[in-house]
Amino acid sequence: SQTIHQWPATLVQPVGSPLSLECTVEGTSNPNLYWYRQAAGRGLQLLFYSVGIGQISSEVPQNLSASRPQDRQFILSSKKLLLSDSGFYLCAWTRGGAGNSPLHFGNGTRLTVT
Amino acid sequence: GNSVTQMEGPVTLSEEAFLTINCTYTATGYPSLFWYVQYPGEGLQLLLKATKADDKGSNKGFEATYRKETTSFHLEKGSVQVSDSAVYFCALSSGAGSYQLTFGKGTKLSVIP
Numbered sequence: 154s155q156t157i158h159q160w161p162a163t164l165v166q167p168v169g170s171p172l173s174l175e176c177t178v179e180g181t182s183n184p185n186l187y188w189y190r191q192a193a194g195r196g197l198q199l200l201f202y203s204v205g206i207g208q209i210s211s212e213v214p215q216n217l218s219a220s221r222p223q224d225r226q227f228i229l230s231s232k233k234l235l236l237s238d239s240g241f242y243l244c245a246w247t248r249g250g251a252g253n254s255p256l257h258f259g260n261g262t263r264l265t266v267t
Numbered sequence: 268g269n270s271v272t273q274m275e276g277p278v279t280l281s282e283e284a285f286l287t288i289n290c291t292y293t294a295t296g297y298p299s300l301f302w303y304v305q306y307p308g309e310g311l312q313l314l315l316k317a318t319k320a321d322d323k324g325s326n327k328g329f330e331a332t333y334r335k336e337t338t339s340f341h342l343e344k345g346s347v348q349v350s351d352s353a354v355y356f357c358a359l360s361s362g363a364g365s366y367q368l369t370f371g372k373g374t375k376l377s378v379i380p
Binding site: 159187195196197199200202219243245255256257259260261 | 309310313367368
């Protein structure tokens with residue numbers, strides 16, 4: 154069966170510090186991978202998605218970036234965090250297009266920027 | 268562009284009460300519609316889905332019918348339990364081959380004994 158791992162579960166970082174969140178998927182190959190952010194009262198916002206190694210699409214311009222160095226690994230990064238980057242970050246995967254395959258989410262990382 | 272509007276929460280119900288969470292959407296073409304549930308401290312899980320007009324998705328006693336004429340996908344359950352306390356998200360995809368879902372803001376449900 155497929156599983157998705159996301160870490161760390163919680164993170165407190167000062168403004169201006171770097172960020173690296175990692176997500177890995179097991180039990181499937183060539184998944185589509187996604188990073189979402191969930192801010193209080195604002196629902197889910199798609200940040201990045203990837204349909205293959207090295208292929209990243211950005212949905213929202215900001216100081217975050219994503220990389221996919223391996224087929225089942227997806228990393229969310231920032232060189233300098235802002236207070237507004239605080240939120241709950243969710244990694245997800247699908248098999249094929251999201252319209253015909255459900256999104257499977259990790260348990261999320263709660264990021265607090267102080 | 269696509270958008271999803273859900274009723275504002277939080278919603279507080281007594282155990283065994285009837286639940287309705289309203290969801291309406293705006294989309295071009297023929298979207299697929301979803302309800303996701305997020306239990307405290309966890310990621311989202313797919314609850315149910317419908318891929319064409321008049322389809323009814325159902326799971327764990329929850330139901331939602333894809334109404335194209337009213338562009339709605341309301342979530343219902345006849346008798347809620349304390350374990351149903353969670354945040355519920357309505358979402359749409361613009362169809363097969365789409366690479367993203369558009370989510371509503373979520374509705375927090377609290378069920379009290």
